[in-house]
Amino acid sequence: PFLHKVIAHPEFQSGEAKTTFIDNTPQLFEFPKLRDRGNKTMKYIGEVTVNGFPGIDKTTKRYFEPPRIPTDIELREDYVTAKNILDKDGAKGVVEWIKKQENVLLTDTTFRDAHQSLLATRVRTQDFKEIARLTGEGLPELFSSEMWGGATFDVAYRFLNEDPWERLRKIRKLMPNTLLQMLFRGSNAVGYQNYSDNVIEEFIQESARQGIDVFRIFDSLNWLPQMEKSILAVRDTGKIAEAAICYTGDINDPSRPKYSVDYYKNMAKELEKMGAHIIAIKDMAGLLKPQAAYRLISELKATTDLPIHLHTHDTSGNGIITYSAATKAGVDIVDVATSAMSGATSQPSMSSLYYALVNGDRTPDINIDNTQKINHYWEDVRMYYQPFENGLNAPQTEVYMHEMPGGQYSNLQQQAKAVGLGHKWDDIKKMYHTVNLMFGDIVKVTPSSKVVGDMALFMVQNELTEEDIFANGEELSFPESVVTFFQGDLGQPVGGFPKELQRIILKGRPAFTERPGSLAAPVNMEKVKAELAELVGYEPKLEEVLSYLMYPQVFLDYRTSYQNFGDVTLLDTPTFFQGIRQGESVEVQIEKGKTLIIRLDEVGDPDIEGNRVLFFNLNGQRREVVIKDTS
Ligand code: 3PY
Ligand code: ZN
Numbered sequence: 001p002f003l004h005k006v007i008a009h010p011e012f013q014s015g016e017a018k019t020t021f022i023d024n025t026p027q028l029f030e031f032p033k034l035r036d037r038g039n040k041t042m043k044y045i046g047e048v049t050v051n052g053f054p055g056i057d058k059t060t061k062r063y064f065e066p067p068r069i070p071t072d073i074e075l076r077e078d079y080v081t082a083k084n085i086l087d088k089d090g091a092k093g094v095v096e097w098i099k100k101q102e103n104v105l106l107t108d109t110t111f112r113d114a115h116q117s118l119l120a121t122r123v124r125t126q127d128f129k130e131i132a133r134l135t136g137e138g139l140p141e142l143f144s145s146e147m148w149g150g151a152t153f154d155v156a157y158r159f160l161n162e163d164p165w166e167r168l169r170k171i172r173k174l175m176p177n178t179l180l181q182m183l184f185r186g187s188n189a190v191g192y193q194n195y196s197d198n199v200i201e202e203f204i205q206e207s208a209r210q211g212i213d214v215f216r217i218f219d220s221l222n223w224l225p226q227m228e229k230s231i232l233a234v235r236d237t238g239k240i241a242e243a244a245i246c247y248t249g250d251i252n253d254p255s256r257p258k259y260s261v262d263y264y265k266n267m268a269k270e271l272e273k274m275g276a277h278i279i280a281i282k283d284m285a286g287l288l289k290p291q292a293a294y295r296l297i298s299e300l301k302a303t304t305d306l307p308i309h310l311h312t313h314d315t316s317g318n319g320i321i322t323y324s325a326a327t328k329a330g331v332d333i334v335d336v337a338t339s340a341m342s343g344a345t346s347q348p349s350m351s352s353l354y355y356a357l358v359n360g361d362r363t364p365d366i367n368i369d370n371t372q373k374i375n376h377y378w379e380d381v382r383m384y385y386q387p388f389e390n391g392l393n394a395p396q397t398e399v400y401m402h403e404m405p406g407g408q409y410s411n412l413q414q415q416a417k418a419v420g421l422g423h424k425w426d427d428i429k430k431m432y433h434t435v436n437l438m439f440g441d442i443v444k445v446t447p448s449s450k451v452v453g454d455m456a457l458f459m460v461q462n463e464l465t466e467e468d469i470f471a472n473g474e475e476l477s478f479p480e481s482v483v484t485f486f487q488g489d490l491g492q493p494v495g496g497f498p499k500e501l502q503r504i505i506l507k508g509r510p511a512f513t514e515r516p517g518s519l520a521a522p523v524n525m526e527k528v529k530a531e532l533a534e535l536v537g538y539e540p541k542l543e544e545v546l547s548y549l550m551y552p553q554v555f556l557d558y559r560t561s562y563q564n565f566g567d568v569t570l571l572d573t574p575t576f577f578q579g580i581r582q583g584e585s586v587e588v589q590i591e592k593g594k595t596l597i598i599r600l601d602e603v604g605d606p607d608i609e610g611n612r613v614l615f616f617n618l619n620g621q622r623r624e625v626v627i628k629d630t631s
Contacts, residue, residue: 040566049579067380070373111147114337117406121155136175138370149182153190172211181214208237218244220448243276286313297329307332313406317395319348340378345406473504
């Protein structure tokens with residue numbers, strides 16, 4: 001019947017139909033398009049139903065009540081948000097506005113660092129979409145929402161079959177009056193290696209164009225030359241350049257003089273000179289103890305006129321005390337997460353901080369009832385992701401020993417499990433500490449923290465001690481990331497590389513001390529675009545070229561998965577991770593007013609090649625899908 005309608009159409013009959021025929025008469029093509037989307041969606045559901053999702057036990061399906069979506073968020077009419085000020089008065093206007101605030105301001109990290117640090121970055125766009133608008137409307141006083149960058153870019157493609165740019169666009173639309181903030185790894189952008197300067201600039205421009213307002217820029221070794229291009233590129237877009245100083249060590253510990261108060265003060269001054277609008281202290285592991293926080297923030301406030309934004313992780317359980325001390329010392333903004341997604345390796349809780357400061361000085365100006373209501377939603381949604389929990393549900397003061405970033409903790413744990421070293425996790429944490437000292441006590445944050453993690457895994461896996469490395473290192477073949485790190489690929493660590501270890505690891509290979517970006521030729525974007533067009537079979541958008549430059553194989557795999565399964569972001573999370581069982585049905589809203597109702601009637605036995613026929617019912621029509629059972 002579909003073909004008959006097309007053939008019978010006068011334009012088709014006239015023999016003049018061009019490709020615009022499809023655009024001009026979409027109603028004729030709707031049915032097959034819908035059918036195609038239905039087939040792809042059933043293929044995905046069939047695939048997870050039969051073969052499971054990586055990291056999730058497929059034998060016992062878990063069922064959930066729908067999350068509590070708040071229905072009675074109180075609105076604050078006419079409130080002028082930080083985003084409204086940016087759009088009207090620019091970055092300078094926002095800086096002036098921050099300085100005028102009496103209360104401590106909040107950044108909500110629920111959409112980025114919180115789930116990166118608790119749930120291996122696995123929270124899906126579908127679950128943000130449900131709550132984003134209510135968060136923007138219910139918490140207009142927030143300075144910003146951190147919702148992009150860091151590991152979210154890579155994990156979206158790699159594990160969630162999602163396009164991170166699409167996530168950005170969706171959240172942008174749902175939160176028009178909230179500053180959207182991203183974490184940007186300086187010359188490493190959202191990757192693990194250095195990129196040419198023009199790639200960094202293009203990435204920043206495109207991210208700003210698509211909705212990022214605040215770029216938190218850091219370098220994984222605190223090496224200033226790696227940050228300058230990014231700061232300037234952000235300034236050029238008119239958005240806010242927040243330059244971050246990574247905090248490590250302990251300024252109050254006289255036995256660790258390398259990272260002293262003066263070290264941080266000097267860095268702040270340099271970043272101010274480079275053009276930063278805001279200075280962030282990025283305490284990625286949660287090492288900043290309360291009294292050190294008071295001292296550091298007081299000294300920084302006396303050093304620079306720029307606002308200070310403090311980021312910590314609550315791994316030790318001391319986060320709220322640290323923020324309370326920092327607030328007393330005059331910190332302008334602190335990073336918190338909704339309670340159900342806070343604590344442990346994540347940020348301290350937004351509502352705990354509110355109550356810690358209520359009826360006193362500088363209490364955050366938020367609607368605490370709205371905060372609680374939004375938190376109910378997250379209490380429920382977090383359950384979906386239970387298989388990705390890192391198991392750390394109590395304070396762990398051991399972090400002061402291993403100094404592992406909150407965002408790395410769950411990732412390295414997964415990496416260890418993947419190579420069969422899950423049971424050696426305690427040894428790996430100790431080795432991480434040893435490796436840091438062997439490397440000369442470096443700043444550890446993505447990607448430098450990954451190098452330390454790779455080396456620690458390598459040593460535990462091969463049962464090597466520090467002495468073994470120095471005695472027999474010539475015969476060992478070190479992980480690639482370790483070799484390129486010692487060559488200078490990530491830049492120069494504070495105080496330089498330890499010479500003897502560098503000699504052992506490089507085995508005569510050259511090392512350089514120049515900024516890697518200054519050695520790399522600019523990337524010919526047109527050429528890369530043509531290369532990608534060849535691979536995907538259509539003219540890619542700039543954002544796709546950038547994704548391909550950051551993660552070539554991951555991006556191509558995502559495209560293949562998209563070809564096979566279509567837009568899987570539309571599935572609810574329990575179905576996405578676990579599929580459906582015989583007799584169950586699921587509704588997938590693919591567009592406003594267009595819903596697929598998919599029921600699984602029967603799962604056939606595998607044939608000799610392992611193929612199973614799955615009998616579905618799609619909107620009342622019987623359908624068969626063949627899935628290869630890989631078990
Ligand atoms: C990242 O770069 O992903 C981080 O979260 C660093 O803390
Ligand atoms: Zn962090």
